[in-house]
Amino acid sequence: xxxxxxxxxxxxxxxxxxxxxxxxxxxxxxxxxxxxxxxxxxxxxxxxxxxxxxxxxxxxxxxxxxxxxxxxxxxxxxxxxxxxxxxxxxxxxxxxxxxxxxxxxxxxxxxxxxxxxxxxxxxxxxxxxxxxxxxxxxxxxxxxxxxxxxxxxxxxxxxxxxxxxxxxxxxxxxxxxxxxxxxxxxxxxxxxx
Amino acid sequence: xxxxxxxxxxxxxxxxxxxxxxxxxxxxxxxxxxxxxxxxxxxxxxxxxxxxxxxxxxxxxxxxxxxxxxxxxxxxxxxxxxxxxxxxxxxxxxxxxxxxxxxxxxxxxxxxxxxxxxxxxxxxxxxxxxxxxxxxxxxxxxxxxxxxxxxxxxxxxxxxxxxxxxxxxxxxxxxxxxxxxxxxxxxxxxxxxxxxxxxxxxxxxxxxxxxxxxxxxxxxxxxxxxxxxxxxx
Numbered sequence: 001x002x003x004x005x006x007x008x009x010x011x012x013x014x015x016x017x018x019x020x021x022x023x024x025x026x027x028x029x030x031x032x033x034x035x036x037x038x039x040x041x042x043x044x045x046x047x048x049x050x051x052x053x054x055x056x057x058x059x060x061x062x063x064x065x066x067x068x069x070x071x072x073x074x075x076x077x078x079x080x081x082x083x084x085x086x087x088x089x090x091x092x093x094x095x096x097x098x099x100x101x102x103x104x105x106x107x108x109x110x111x112x113x114x115x116x117x118x119x120x121x122x123x124x125x126x127x128x129x130x131x132x133x134x135x136x137x138x139x140x141x142x143x144x145x146x147x148x149x150x151x152x153x154x155x156x157x158x159x160x161x162x163x164x165x166x167x168x169x170x171x172x173x174x175x176x177x178x179x180x181x182x183x184x185x186x187x188x189x190x191x192x193x
Numbered sequence: 194x195x196x197x198x199x200x201x202x203x204x205x206x207x208x209x210x211x212x213x214x215x216x217x218x219x220x221x222x223x224x225x226x227x228x229x230x231x232x233x234x235x236x237x238x239x240x241x242x243x244x245x246x247x248x249x250x251x252x253x254x255x256x257x258x259x260x261x262x263x264x265x266x267x268x269x270x271x272x273x274x275x276x277x278x279x280x281x282x283x284x285x286x287x288x289x290x291x292x293x294x295x296x297x298x299x300x301x302x303x304x305x306x307x308x309x310x311x312x313x314x315x316x317x318x319x320x321x322x323x324x325x326x327x328x329x330x331x332x333x334x335x336x337x338x339x340x341x342x343x344x345x346x347x348x349x350x351x352x353x354x355x356x357x358x359x360x361x362x363x364x365x366x367x368x369x370x371x372x373x374x375x376x377x378x379x380x381x382x383x384x385x386x387x388x389x390x391x392x393x394x395x396x397x398x399x400x401x402x403x404x405x406x407x408x409x410x411x412x413x414x415x416x417x418x419x420x421x422x423x424x425x426x
Binding site: 015018019022023027028030031033036037045046047048049050051052053054055056057058060061064132133134135136138146147151173178 | 202213214216217220221222224225228230231232234235242243248249256257263307308310311312313314315316388389415419420421425426
């Protein structure tokens with residue numbers, strides 16, 4: 001099994017990001033980012049909250065779990081010194097350029113993908129906080145240039161993070177025939193982990 | 194991967210997506226209790242962030258222009274007889290006021306270019322001109338017991354604010370927008386404008402300002418349907 005801190009981080013992220021995306025898309029429907037009220041609306045089966053007010057309740061509840069989870073993860077990788085060897089490194093790029101070993105190459109790709117997730121999760125958080133408090137936190141909100149930029153970046157986090165999660169999950173499920181993926185989401189210890 | 198592994202994966206994926214949709218369906222039913230839990234927390238966060246410091250104005254430039262407000266109103270644009278229009282200031286004040294638009298125009302004029310942010314997700318840069326609400330409250334003399342300010346509109350819309358936000362130096366009763374007289378659909382003759390609150394807090398067609406020492410059960414047209422009350426931005 002993976003360390004408990006890492007498993008909790010993945011579980012919370014999976015549930016909270018699903019909730020943030022589906023409540024976020026419900027909020028989006030009040031005034032679609034592209035085209036405004038005449039723009040394309042999301043189908044309601046994927047939405048959370050039922051209406052704008054209900055979606056805001058969920059979105060601004062889950063933001064706390066998302067932010068605190070990310071903070072706890074950051075502290076964990078800092079103090080466990082994981083940051084020194086778990087993320088993409090020069091040798092992974094070398095492996096992609098030179099290695100013929102498919103397992104080594106897959107491993108390198110995987111590190112690139114999950115390392116990319118960190119800045120993207122942070123960008124989602126910062127762009128979200130900027131839309132939540134654009135006046136009180138004007139110094140960060142205005143660094144995005146315009147309100148439309150801010151909305152677009154925060155919205156694009158949805159397709160980008162879904163794609164990243166799918167690639168991350170697919171590679172992880174290929175590693176050791178699913179052992180890595182199962183060990184990440186295992187709740188109780190099992191014989192094959 | 195063997196066929197068995199693939200089957201297992203497909204079933205797993207279906208289970209995850211099904212679980213997600215079930216989560217959404219359950220969560221949607223529970224939107225109100227969740228809101229009752231979280232809104233007081235986030236209202237307190239808004240209160241903690243609030244100060245009387247000025248929010249820097251937006252500087253217009255090459256790609257920064259005054260914007261257009263989408264007109265939202267729950268009951269159209271009310272007809273207001275300007276000759277008989279009076280702004281009432283009552284409640285926990287030493288000197289209740291009845292001000293005509295001429296009275297209000299004689300008070301110090303304040304202009305600001307700020308961003309108007311709607312709960313729906315759009316925003317527009319607007320130049321607002323009018324009188325500081327804090328000036329009017331000062332003339333009326335707010336009693337030490339005062340904590341909230343209610344706003345009544347000609348169309349029946351109602352809002353309540355915390356006193357500190359109402360006294361913020363950029364909270365205006367505006368009668369001018371984008372260098373022109375305030376159009377009727379945007380709230381003429383008098384509306385709230387402020388860079389520290391979401392659009393639904395910025396009542397249009399304001400006819401009465403009532404200072405109170407407590408919040409009533411009715412806190413605002415949208416708040417009573419589930420929007421957050423503090424709604425700072």
